[in-house]
Structure formats: C-alpha cells, structure tokens
C-alpha cells in the first residue's frame with residue numbers, strides 16, 4: 228500500500244489526539260463515533276471496496292436509520308457507526324438551533340472564570356485544568372442579549388462599524404445557575420454566555436463543520452455503489468438524509484425505481500429545495516439529435532468530464548435519470564473519483580499537481596437553447612484547492628476547453644503533460660467505475676468531484692437512449708442536511 232498522503236496523516240494524528248476520550252460525542256445526540264474504528268477505516272479510504280453493483284438495500288450492513296425503513300418508522304435514530312462496510316461519518320453542526328436559542332441544558336463544564344486584563348480576554352478554566360481564552364471584542368460582538376441579538380431571527384443586531392475594538396470588561400462572574408458567565412462591561416452593558424455556547428465556539432479548537440469540511444470516502448472501479456429507492460427518498464426523511472450524506476462523503480449514489488418519464492428530477496430535487504437551471508433549461512434531455520448544439524446530444528463516446536466547466540459557479544450535484552436505455556452494448560456511464568486521483572497525483576508527481584492546481588484553463592460554450600442565445604465563459608484550475616491546500620473541486624472538460632490559455636509560454640507544455648497524466652490516471656481501469664443505467668435509475672453525483680463520461684452507443688429507429696439531467700447546488704443540500712439532522716434528532 229502506498230504511503231499515506233500528508234492530509235490523511237494529519238487527520239489520523241488529530242484523531243489519535245482525540246482518541247484519548249475513547250469516544251467523541253458530537254454535539255450530544257447526533258452521533259457517537261468510535262474514534263478507534265474511525266481511524267481504522269480512515270486508513271483504508273484510498274482503497275476500493277469490494278464490488279456490489281446490485282440495487283440492494285441502500286444501507287448494506289450499516290446500522291440502519293429507523294426512519295429509512297420501508298415502513299417509514301417514526302423513531303429515528305440518527306447514528307451511523309463506522310463499520311467494515313460503512314465509512315460514513317455523521318457529525319453534528321457546530322451548534323444546533325436549540326443551542327443558539329440557549330434552551331438546551333448542559334452539564335456544568337467549568338470550574339472558574341476570570342479575566343486576562345492585559346490581553347483583554349475572558350478566561351474560562353475547565354475541569355481538568357484546561358483553560359480557554361475568549362477575547363472581549365469577540366464576546367461583545369457576539370453578545371446574546373436581546374438588544375444585541377435577535378432571538379427569533381437569530382441574527383446580530385449590532386454593527387461592526389460601531390464596535391469598540393479595545394473594549395474590556397469591568398468584571399466577570401459565574402452566573403447564578405453556574406452554567407455560564409456574566410460579563411459586566413465598562414459601558415454598563417451586561418452579557419451572559421453559557422459555557423456550552425462558549426465551548427461550541429472555542430476558536431481553532433471548535434470542531435470542523437461536517438459539510439464545509441466533509442470527510443471523503445474515496446472509491447474506484449470496485450465501489451460498492453449505494454442505492455436509494457426513489458419512493459422512499461420522496462416520502463421518508465431518513466432515506467433522504469442517507470442519500471444526501473452519501474453524496475457528501477462519497478460523491479456518488481444511485482436512486483432507483485423512478486417512473487420512466489420526464490419530470491422526476493423536479494420531484495427529487497424538490498425534496499432538497501430546487502433545481503439549479505443552466506442555459507440548457509431547468510433540466511435537459513440527453514438524446515442523440517440530428518443537429519446537436521452540444522456533444523452530449525450525439526451518440527459518440529464522451530470523455531470523462533465535469534459539467535458546465537464554462538460556468539464560474541459550476542453545478543454542485545448532477546442527476547441523470549435514465550428514461551430509456553440503448554439496446555445492446557454501449558451507452559454505459561463511466562465515473563472516476565477526481566479527488567482520489569488528485570491525491571494520487573500529488574503523491575506521485577507533486578509538480579504536475581502544482582501545475583494543475585495553480586494554472587487555470589479557460590472554458591467556453593456558445594449556442595442557443597432553452598433561454599435563447601448564450602455565451603458562457605469561465606476559468607478554473609483543473610484541481611482547485613482551498614486556503615488550506617485541500618482539494619475542493621476538479622474541472623475537466625475536453626469538449627469545452629477554450630484555446631485561450633493565459634499561461635507563461637514555458638509552462639504550456641509542462642501543463643499539458645500534467646493534464647495528460649491526470650487524465651490517464653483517471654482512466655486507469657482501477658479507477659473507472661462503469662455503470663449501465665437501467666430504466667428508472669437516477670445517477671446522482673458530485674459534479675465537482677466525480678468525473679463522468681460514457682461509451683458510444685447505437686441509435687436505433689425505435690427510439691433509444693434518453694436521459695434527463697438536472698443539477699442541485701451544495702448550499703441547498705447542506706442546508707437540507709442540517710435541517711434534517713435537527714428534525715430527525717428531535718424526534
């Protein structure tokens with residue numbers, strides 16, 4: 228097995244540090260995850276998992292969510308443990324809506340409060356000797372009193388422009404119930420913070436946001452693709468939650484048994500929020516056309532790509548509903564995990580990774596479709612990193628890569644060499660997952676991660692391959708997941 232990439236080592240180190248607690252109770256009721264098993268499974272996320280392609284129970288041998296059962300049970304236990312087959316983590320948001328409202332009682336977690344006058348900080352001494360500092364300017368900015376914070380809009384009412392950045396407290400004291408701290412400010416104002424609230428927002432020690440910083444399960448040709456029944460996802464919140472968490476962690480899942488007619492993506496997308504339209508309409512029909520305005524509308528093979536590379540904001544999630552499939556051979560969908568292969572490239576050829584993550588290609592699309600004439604144009608590095616150097620999206624599109632390449636001349640050939648290498652690694656048989664969709668299947672995948680393509684197919688006169696495609700945005704998916712998590716856990 229290859230050596231672990233740096234980011235994975237950092238995650239494991241972090242887990243090892245945390246593992247002293249034996250178990251981390253992520254915001255109480257949401258999920259209890261055994262860190263020992265988390266660490267063990269994290270070690271193998273670069274390795275494909277044994278193949279099961281059949282549309283079996285979506286939850287495999289993972290501990291099922293009761294709410295996802297076909298009976299639509301009412302008691303929902305939102306706990307997905309790590310196991311040999313399941314590597315999906317369910318973490319809580321940093322602080323729940325109840326916590327925001329301050330209505331949840333918490334066990335006392337502190338032994339003392341004090342002030343660091345020189346550094347203008349509140350000091351909270353936790354049992355066990357841990358101390359945490361909270362700058363006064365930040366505390367005043369986040370005062371939870373009704374004058375400063377609207378309790379139902381859950382929104383700050385004060386302004387940054389009027390903030391006294393040098394503010395300090397006159398005194399601090401434990402609240403009468405010993406569950407928090409009262410700060411008496413120099414100007415006579417008074418703030419109250421619960422220790423639970425302070426702990427949830429303890430700066431760099433705050434736990435990561437599971438949706439902004441998701442844990443990815445990598446996959447390859449042998450992926451055990453998870454399937455979710457269309458009707459269940461439509462009717463059952465537990466099933467909806469499980470489908471969406473799979474999209475977060477693995478970035479690909481199939482929804483099965485949808486009716487074989489157009490319009491189903493509106494129903495499925497409506498369970499999240501709304502579809503993201505494009506120049507090709509609210510949804511688009513993938514059929515071979517006589518005068519195609521897009522290569523998708525031919526019967527030829529399509530190289531691995533991400534959709535809408537020519538948009539500045541490329542759609543987050545793609546859904547492809549198989550309404551009719553080509554007879555005989557051909558027409559298979561091909562998928563490759565762009566994140567997994569990007570990490571492989573970083574390990575194998577750091578310079579290629581550097582070039583692809585720093586020099587952008589440009590993309591264009593010109594034509595006329597649903598909303599009239601359009602001319603889309605954008606610029607993306609093949610591998611986009613965030614401010615911490617983590618891969619957040621990949622953009623690859625042979626058919627819409629524009630000739631414009633505003634790169635230093637001496638870097639052009641090395642850049643193409645890097646692109647060529649990345650594409651070949653994506654196409655390595657170990658990395659390509661082939662899936663011939665059946666009528667009623669809806670392939671759903673992270674459009675900024677799971678590259679997709681198709682083999683050529685034969686067009687017959689008696690109809691043929693017909694897919695309806697549509698998009699969702701990650702903001703809507705993450706929002707739905709947060710709301711679902713709160714709802715399901717309050718039952």
Ligand SMILES: [Fe+2]
Pocket residue numbers: 523532533534679
């Ligand atoms: Fe596509």
Ligand SMILES: [Zn+2]
Pocket residue numbers: 370371372373374375376416417418
């Ligand atoms: Zn206030």
